[in-house]
Amino acid sequence: MAKVRLSEIAHARSGDKGDGSNVGLIANSRELYEVIAREVTPERVKDHFRGFVHGEVDRYEVANLHALNFILHDSLGGGGTESLKTDAQGKTHGQGLLQMQIEVPEELLGEGDRG
Amino acid sequence: MKTIRIGNGQGFWGDNVDAPVRLLRGGEVDYIGMDYLAEVTLSIMMRQKLKDPNKGYATDFVDFIGQVLPELKERGVKVLSNAGGLNPHACREKIFELAREQGVENLKVGVVEGDDLTDRLTELVEAGHEMRNMDTDEPLAPLLEKVSSANAYIGAAPVVEALAQGADIVLCGRVTDTALALAPMIHEFGWSADDWDRLSAGTIAGHILECGPQCTGGNFTRWWEVPDLWNVGYPIVEAKEDGTFTVTKHEGTGGLVTVDTVSEQLLYEMGNPEEYLTPDVTADFSSIQLEQDGPDRVHVSGIRGSKNTPFLKVSASYLAGFKSSGTLTVTGPRAVDKARLCAEIVWKRLERAGVTFEPEHREEELVGVDACLPGVFPAPSDPPEVVLRLGVRDRDYDKVMRFGKELAPLVTAGPPGVTGFAGGRPKPQRVVAYWPALLAREEVEAHISVSVEEV
Numbered sequence: 001m002a003k004v005r006l007s008e009i010a011h012a013r014s015g016d017k018g019d020g021s022n023v024g025l026i027a028n029s030r031e032l033y034e035v036i037a038r039e040v041t042p043e044r045v046k047d048h049f050r051g052f053v054h055g056e057v058d059r060y061e062v063a064n065l066h067a068l069n070f071i072l073h074d075s076l077g078g079g080g081t082e083s084l085k086t087d088a089q090g091k092t093h094g095q096g097l098l099q100m101q102i103e104v105p106e107e108l109l110g111e112g113d114r115g
Numbered sequence: 116m117k118t119i120r121i122g123n124g125q126g127f128w129g130d131n132v133d134a135p136v137r138l139l140r141g142g143e144v145d146y147i148g149m150d151y152l153a154e155v156t157l158s159i160m161m162r163q164k165l166k167d168p169n170k171g172y173a174t175d176f177v178d179f180i181g182q183v184l185p186e187l188k189e190r191g192v193k194v195l196s197n198a199g200g201l202n203p204h205a206c207r208e209k210i211f212e213l214a215r216e217q218g219v220e221n222l223k224v225g226v227v228e229g230d231d232l233t234d235r236l237t238e239l240v241e242a243g244h245e246m247r248n249m250d251t252d253e254p255l256a257p258l259l260e261k262v263s264s265a266n267a268y269i270g271a272a273p274v275v276e277a278l279a280q281g282a283d284i285v286l287c288g289r290v291t292d293t294a295l296a297l298a299p300m301i302h303e304f305g306w307s308a309d310d311w312d313r314l315s316a317g318t319i320a321g322h323i324l325e326c327g328p329q330c331t332g333g334n335f336t337r338w339w340e341v342p343d344l345w346n347v348g349y350p351i352v353e354a355k356e357d358g359t360f361t362v363t364k365h366e367g368t369g370g371l372v373t374v375d376t377v378s379e380q381l382l383y384e385m386g387n388p389e390e391y392l393t394p395d396v397t398a399d400f401s402s403i404q405l406e407q408d409g410p411d412r413v414h415v416s417g418i419r420g421s422k423n424t425p426f427l428k429v430s431a432s433y434l435a436g437f438k439s440s441g442t443l444t445v446t447g448p449r450a451v452d453k454a455r456l457c458a459e460i461v462w463k464r465l466e467r468a469g470v471t472f473e474p475e476h477r478e479e480e481l482v483g484v485d486a487c488l489p490g491v492f493p494a495p496s497d498p499p500e501v502v503l504r505l506g507v508r509d510r511d512y513d514k515v516m517r518f519g520k521e522l523a524p525l526v527t528a529g530p531p532g533v534t535g536f537a538g539g540r541p542k543p544q545r546v547v548a549y550w551p552a553l554l555a556r557e558e559v560e561a562h563i564s565v566s567v568e569e570v
Contacts, residue, residue, distance in 0.1 A: 011336035013329075013379040017386060018250055018551070024382025026375070051490025062388045064401055064417075065378050069385050077478065081155055081547050084440060084478035084506035087487040096488040098336070 012094035021090025033066035039102040125149040126327030141365035148295035149196035158432035171202035199286035225277030229563030230289040246552035265431035270394030274298035280567040293321030314396040315420020316358035330380035332370035343369025372411040426553035435548035440506030444535030453530040454503040478506040515543040
């Protein structure tokens, strides 16, 4: 096993969803999807974002796209127009999730994939 | 098999103004969809219309049409947009004026109406439609007096009707973004109203298109792999009768269309991927199959869908107070400590003046340290400079106004190295909040009308 950042094995996009945000996390292969589906639990995501996610984290599996979809409730400091935050729409949350480190079997990592 | 090319030339009001012109002139396209309505836009349009009954639509759209009208007509390219906002008739009148000036004849412009519920809201509530808030479950009734606008999200059917009547341009208000892509497919292919798989395919095509370049390389995680983002091509869907389609862009443009760029856009603003609800269909994103089909071409197939719901989404806007924010730039040494001291001075002086805010209505951010993703990246121990950003929100305009007067004094009364205070005192801005609710669809659909007129 090797510890790598999600940015080495996946990509992501985020946006707003009411007073929360969503982050789509997409693995770079079918095999890596199995790894993120196992490792990137809603609990771990909530802990990773404990600095600003005040609500629950829901997770949906979208296996056909090798993706997980996370809903981060109460993560914007109020809804889109009410929020006083710089990132009132959760545009940066995808980049933030890619900083998480997880354990990945070494045989799934190609050249340069070590985080 | 018959194929039509549907492009998106505008992802939101404020998007690149050259994009739709370049989309039109850059190659073959049959339909161009243009999205101008974010939730906040309708409440802004309401204020514009109250001041001037000839306003309340997206003026950028008219500017675009003015640049390309003879060309649109000559090539037979049709344009579908929600630019009509709260005043599609005024928008059409403006387009007709342009057509007369430019000598363009036989231009047919369709107007779709019925989404605007503002004047019907009280009557609907009195008739027993509670329109409870989808997030909080509170009923709408106590808020009625404060509501400034209310619109239902309507589907593709009236847009299809306008196309059937020969419209070259279709102007809508709060139609769903996805309907602007789905409508031409229904019109061209004759899909039936319960062909859920195909309606789902057209809807998902619309979801991919609706944010413009966000599926062609914009906002892509591996941005360093995207060529010529400055010249990014706006997306085109080549749709086929069987519900399969290919996402692409014009040759010679920048950007990148790959399974990865399209996947990211598919997940954008996604809730439950198996139940993407629109007025037209319940689309199932877990059925989508993506395949790279040559450079900058992604083939999409396998899409399934199921019956639409008996409800339409309504979004009402209401004034929820005022907010204000301002920034100061603070240099090192000890930039973070100095910025925190500046914030402390502001809050303490406001408190002394009797102006206090709820903790959750007060924001204090250090841009350059941890404003966006606190706790995710290690904070720099001694950054050379930071931007202190302070903000407040309150129902009381005067309190918010008072806050705006406390930033400038720090330039002389705070620690050294504080600068960047320009542009005067931050002024209170209105906070427009949204009330998402559901309404029985027949209450809206009975009032939808389509009119196509020719100049």
